Amino acid sequence: MSLEQAKTLSEFCKTVIYFLSALGMEICLHKGRNRKGRGPEKLLVLGLLTMGTGTFLSAYGVKLGLPESWGKILGDLVLVNAGTAVTILAVYLLTLKFHLVALALKKEAVTDPLTGLYNRRTFFRELDCRLERGGSLAVAVLDLDNMKQINDTLGHQIGDEVLRAAARALKKTTREKDIAARYGGDEFVVLFASEGPRVEKFKARLKENLMAELPYTGEIEVGISTGVAYCPEDGEDARSLLSAADARMYAEKEAKKNHYYAFGLLAENSKPLEVGITRKRPFTLVEGRRELF
Known part of the structure; x- marks a missing residue:
């Protein structure tokens, strides 16, 4: 060739x-x-x-x-x-x-498609990583009030708008280094970058931001109940921390239903221990903290 x-x-x-x-x-x-x-x-x-x-x-x-x-x-x-x-x-x-x-x-x-927050899996991965590094940290469990009534009365479309509004309010309230995630349903969780802000200050800012973001829901009042737990005081693993935060969140939710706040009130008046049920498990309120038994 x-x-x-x-x-x-x-x-x-x-x-x-x-x-x-x-x-x-x-x-x-x-x-x-x-x-x-x-x-x-x-x-x-x-x-x-x-x-x-x-x-x-x-x-x-x-x-x-x-x-x-x-x-x-x-x-x-x-x-x-x-x-x-x-x-x-x-x-x-x-x-x-x-x-x-x-x-x-x-x-x-890594994100929840409805709210744009981090999803549950990402939250637990970050929590496990920070627990392995050691040091102080705080987690919060948050639950929207009256969501079942909103979904049943106004429809799930309005319910989704409320969830998105809560997510926007949570983003405004938390810092850039905090991990805010949708835990499931109408529950949210926050992993604070450090020991976290003062609880009452955090709740006040969150309530203010939530009221600014919420759509019209008629006579149904939408609120958010919050429980915060600290490491190592309340536990040194994810299960213990979330259990403590969850218990405090439900204590606040039940206190709202009874038209008074249990946190601090029992300790000030030295009333006897109050016994109730949360998620079909007995609890005792002691100085604003719920002890499961």
């Missing part, structure tokens, strides 16, 4: 590769369910077709009746170079697109 024949064969193989690649891309685009937003893929097909056409004209322009110089200029200089530029641009756009998709998938994996 002469050098000229080898060169012609090489040009022929490149032409076939370009056209087959473009054909494969076009088949994938045609079979794709979502054909919108496929600009980079279509641009890549155009670039491959242009390069294939230029290579073909450069190798076989003379046989097609074109002057050899015209075949080289039109093929190599114009079409191949233009196709290469388009292909490089398409690859760049595809890389950028894949990067954005990866970021979106990562965000979906």
